[in-house]
Amino acid sequence: MKSIERYHPADSFLNTDSFPSVWCPGCGIGTAVYAFIESVREANIDLDKIAVISGIGCTGKIAECLKLNTYSVTDGSVVDYAVQLKEKDKDLTVAVFLNNADFLLSGAKDFIDAGKKGADLIVIYVNNFICAISENKIFPISPFMRMSIDNEFELPYNIPYLAKSCGANYVARWTPIHAGWMKYSIIEGILKKGFSVIEVVSPCLLYNANNGSIQDAVDRMRFYNDNSEIKVGEPAENLDLRSQNKVIIGKFVDSEEKEGRVQR
């Protein structure tokens, strides 16, 4: 068996000093990065004309591991930074990796603004159902009926519905086991004008451990496979993560640029 001498096909995109990566075995962030690299390669985008922006936390480490024009910016200003970067250079392809802290805790206003103005971004939102500073507290995307230590609970957001209602032209949702579909979704999102949102449902392995969640990576992948259902074109109202037995995945919105919208 040969190893080390040759290079991975994605190594020209990777900052190989940062490997082995910080993500846990079985985490969906690595799959999202793989799908993104493959989609950039298949869409034949000039590498000088692409920018990747990420925030904080595990998702923020994506900026460190890619050898592209990457920016790891502060909590809450990720989408705003991306919008202004796109405004400066219209030819740039701007990809944004978001997690819960960047999006729902402090950056939600920028996300809604960018969708309303039709900023030409692709947002890959890795939904891991946690926010590490609030392990024992309740936050907007807590899984349904998870109680805090004070027996409080909150209903989670419906992210594809939120994205659609604030004007996204392309909305999809996948799990890590659907890496091939995710790749083609990212290609479509990159090539589409307007705001594209792709949600990756990938619950954190570490912080959900107390709830009896699956820790083993292989069992986790089998769980994603058994508990997801592809329904392309499903109305976004039905995509709640609480009122369904299976996670509905697929491409939900694929519309053209709306007329009369102010392009930023």
Place this chain on the structure above:
Amino acid sequence: MKVEIYIIKERCKGCGICVEVCQAKVLELSEELNSQGFRTPNVKNPEECLNCGMCEMFCSDFAIWVSIETEKVGV
């Protein structure tokens, strides 16, 4: 068809997904550990490999890949 399977053992975290998704049962988890203490995959029967690329797709650490044209791989 001669397919080469490459594994960078130092990047591997021993999750076992590549062993599980391989339809041709090419890989197995070996007993030897890498420097981080993870059990790395081993190529059991390389003749069976179909070059489907599933192990490469699901490896979130970029540690395994398959290739037919060995000379064209590289940066």
